[in-house]
Amino acid sequence: MAVYVYTIVARTHPQRLDGLAGVGDPPTELRTVHAETLSAIVSDAPEGLRPKRRDLGAHQVVQERLMADGTVLPLQFGFTTTDDDAVRTVLEQRAEHLLERIQALEGCAEYNLKAAQDETALLRRILRESEEARRLNDEIRSGRGSPELPLALGELVAQEVRERENRAAEEIVESLRGFAREQRASQPRGDDFLNVSFLVDREEEKAFLAAEQDLAEELGSEYELRLRGPLAAYSFVQEAPWDS
Structure with missing residues (x-):
């Protein structure tokens, strides 16, 4: 089964997941995939997952819980990959880059x-402060202006x-x-x-x-x-x- 990836953290992060559930209906069970210096929080990926409120909320709650204990490298909602081994391979091959980004985000929100x-x-201020806009507007309101004036005024105001x-x-x-x-x-x-x-x-x-x-x-x-x-x-x- 495909794997849904929530976030990446340093291996030393507490990774408290008790009481949390993943995306899906019924909710999927969260687990961790470890490499030497990094861990990823994952679950099985539900079929046909869509950005519904419950699932968006579940994804965000995982981030918030882990943020309370340390720095996280969050993935956008909906990211999946083939299996745990694929996750572990990325954690190992890109360890230096990922640890650098975790360090850059440390202590921040x-x-x-x-x-x-x-x-x-805003339109009132433009008419008050722009002499050209005021002139065009006055001509249009007088009824004596040419048919092109409204377009000219619209372009001037848009700019x-x-x-x-x-x-x-x-x-x-x-x-x-x-x-x-x-x-x-x-x-x-x-x-x-x-x-x-x-x-x-x-x-x-x-x-x-x-x-x-x-x-x-x-x-x-x-x-x-x-x-x-x-x-x-x-x-x-x-x-x-x-x-x-």
Whole structure:
């Protein structure tokens, strides 16, 4: 049967799994695969596994339990391989690289920050601050403008939105960068203009959280900052251990 891999830890990690269950319905039983310096937490891989809430939760709970006792190298939900021997081979062949990443993540947790801006307030500010946008808008409202003016205004506003959101994203990241070992940006989705993860040392967590709160207050109600964490450091694994 195929093997589902949850996370990789140093062999010296306590690896407390009591009371935990794996993904699947019924839940699979967790076990460890050991190599000389590393261990992987695995279970049998259920057939037809999908990212349902229960299974996503089970995957995350394994990470959280192990994070409480030491550093983990988390794999994304849904990773499977052929058998325990395949897992052990990777642990042995890539031991140096995996131990380096575990060391880089030691004592840290991931915090993910997403940011959005009130669209109506942003458009009002653009019309207030951009002379060209204001001129085009006034001509359109007067009814005397050409049919091309709405398109020209739309293009101008879209460009202004991109530039302002890019500046805001850079300023937000710069405000928090000093409290993190690393940061990784991901593609924003929906109304968000920022999706960034910070690798924060446990000793810096209080300062990081306070800085994020101060930033949210400084930006005001026109901005929505959504911070999640502490999380397993998925964004900082760099590559799946099974990649070449």
